[in-house]
Amino acid sequence: MMTKINVAYCVFIMLLFIACGQIDTQRQSDTLKKEMKAKKLKRLTEGQIQTAALEEGKSIVLRLEGILLSIADTNNFDCEEFKNIQFQNEVLMSFKLFCQQSPEMNEKERQIWEAYQNNLSQKLPIGDNLQKLGQTEFLYSAPLYIKNQYRGLWSIVLSKKEIVRKM
Structure with missing residues (x-):
């Protein structure tokens, strides 16, 4: 019984870390896209x-x-x-x-x-x-x-x- 709780707890913690990592990765990706757009070559007269x-x-x-x-x-x-x-x-x-x-x-x-x-x-x-x-x-x-x-x-x-x- 105790091992099932430990395993469930470990799985929950792992999922939490994975989810947080994806959110952070998404933020970094959005920031990078904005920076790339800002640095995009512009044709201006x-x-x-x-x-x-x-x-x-x-x-x-x-x-x-x-x-x-x-x-x-x-x-x-x-x-x-x-x-x-x-x-x-x-x-x-x-x-x-x-x-x-x-x-x-x-x-x-x-x-x-x-x-x-x-x-x-x-x-x-x-x-x-x-x-x-x-x-x-x-x-x-x-x-x-x-x-x-x-x-x-x-x-x-x-x-x-x-x-x-x-x-």
């Missing part, structure tokens, strides 16, 4: 990548402006208040806010700044802009408006590799 970069840039600017408006005095805005803000995003490599022309600007940032200033002086609209920085990065720029008044230039460097991964 440069236009699709640039459109995705533009959308990422817009999204980042919206979040940065939300942070800025939550900490800044909009009646007496000081660009320096925003210099030490920490913000991370998987496609974001760096960001800067320029409220005046600066020696820190690279050539493209300076050109965009001057174009914005030219448009403002001629009362023309200014909008966001996307430029390639080499083969691996994009420069997204957008004007900063506070209370419908132009206050500066957002300069956001995006990783092309991470944008493609997200697509």
